[in-house]
Amino acid sequence: NAGVTQTPKFRVLKTGQSMTLLCAQDMNHEYMYWYRQDPGMGLRLIHYSVGEGTTAKGEVPDGYNVSRLKKQNFLLGLESAAPSQTSVYFCASSPDRHLTQYFGPGTRLTVL
Amino acid sequence: KNEVEQSPQNLTAQEGEFITINCSYSVGISALHWLQQHPGGGIVSLFMLSSGKKKHGRLIATINIQEKHSSLHITASHPRDSAVYICAVRANTGNQFYFGTGTSLTVIP
Numbered sequence: 001n002a003g004v005t006q007t008p009k010f011r012v013l014k015t016g017q018s019m020t021l022l023c024a025q026d027m028n029h030e031y032m033y034w035y036r037q038d039p040g041m042g043l044r045l046i047h048y049s050v051g052e053g054t055t056a057k058g059e060v061p062d063g064y065n066v067s068r069l070k071k072q073n074f075l076l077g078l079e080s081a082a083p084s085q086t087s088v089y090f091c092a093s094s095p096d097r098h099l100t101q102y103f104g105p106g107t108r109l110t111v112l
Numbered sequence: 113k114n115e116v117e118q119s120p121q122n123l124t125a126q127e128g129e130f131i132t133i134n135c136s137y138s139v140g141i142s143a144l145h146w147l148q149q150h151p152g153g154g155i156v157s158l159f160m161l162s163s164g165k166k167k168h169g170r171l172i173a174t175i176n177i178q179e180k181h182s183s184l185h186i187t188a189s190h191p192r193d194s195a196v197y198i199c200a201v202r203a204n205t206g207n208q209f210y211f212g213t214g215t216s217l218t219v220i221p
Contacts, residue, residue, distance in 0.1 A: 033209075042116065042198070042211030059208065090155060097202070098143065103155035 002026050004104040006091050012110045013081045021076040021107050023091030031094045032074035033058075033101065034066060036087040043090065049074055050097070081111045115139050118199050118212035125219050131186040133215045135199030138180065146173050146184050147198040149214065155198070158184075189219045 007022040023032065030051050035043040045058030049068040063085060065077045074093075078085060088108050092101040116137045125131050135144070146158045159166050159173040161182065166173050170189075175182040186193055199212040 040213060042114070042213045043200070043209075044211070045209055088153065092155075100145070100157045100160050102157070103147075106153045106155075 004091055004093055004102050006089075006104040006107050008107060009105065010108050012112065013078075014112050015082060017081050018077070018079050019081065019109075020078075021089055021091075021109075023074045023076070023093075023104055024072055025074075025093040025102070026072060027093060027095075027102065028071070029093035029095050029102070030071075031097060031101075032068065033092045033094075034064070034074065034076045035090045035092065036060065037090060037106075038087050046076065046089075081109075083111045085109065086111045114212070115210040116199055116201055116212040118197075118215050120215060121213070122216045123218070125189050125217070127190060127219055127221050129189050129219075131189050131193075131217065131219075133184045133197050133199075133217070135182045135184070135212055136180060137182075137199075137201045137210070139201065139210065140204045141177075141180075141201040142204040143202045144175055144182050145200040145202070146182075147200060149196040149198060151195065158197075186217075191219045191221050194218050 004025045033048045034046040037043050044060045047066040049055050052071040055066045067075045088106050090106050091104040094101045119134045143162045145160050149155045161175045170187045172185040196214040196216050198214045
């Protein structure tokens with residue numbers, strides 16, 4: 001049981017480049033989340049999904065897109081990266097909205 | 113304005129000391145979570161509370177819904193408790209989570 005995994009662990013992009021972060025969970029959880037963590041700020045919700053084929057905006061969705069084509073995977077896309085998107089990105093999953101979230105190890109993204 | 117405020121921001125303790133970290137929130141909630149973030153960055157959920165008190169080994173979490181306040185206590189602290197402790201609340205409408213900025217704890221041998 002791997003839990004929640006994230007790919008890649010580190011990435012450096014140039015402004016304007018695009019990339020996709022992959023989150024995978026093997027716990028059959030319905031809910032999945034993407035957060036960003038910046039120095040001096042708490043985790044902030046970017047987008048979330050309440051089940052396969054569904055996505056919804058969180059607190060800071062601008063500049064990001066997501067897809068949940070398969071229940072176990074939640075993809076976060078940056079179409080045109082900006083330096084303001086330099087951050088550590090965490091994925092999490094939970095069985096339903098009332099229960100504990102399980103976090104991935106994080107992806108450190110730098111946009112130059 | 114932050115929906116979740118934690119205090120203190122930083123805390124240094126001697127091994128064996130009793131530690132308290134506080135969390136206040138301003139929104140109506142369905143649940144409050146305490147998370148632990150290790151120096152390597154990984155985040156682990158410690159507790160989820162909607163009322164009362166929970167205990168896990170040397171860790172105790174309490175919540176007072178009327179006062180919108182929660183505390184995390186660590187008894188007989190140990191250097192391996194050194195981490196950032198994060199308070200998070202799930203709002204009782206929608207699926208929004210709000211996170212505190214964390215309390216950085218260092219326990220000195």
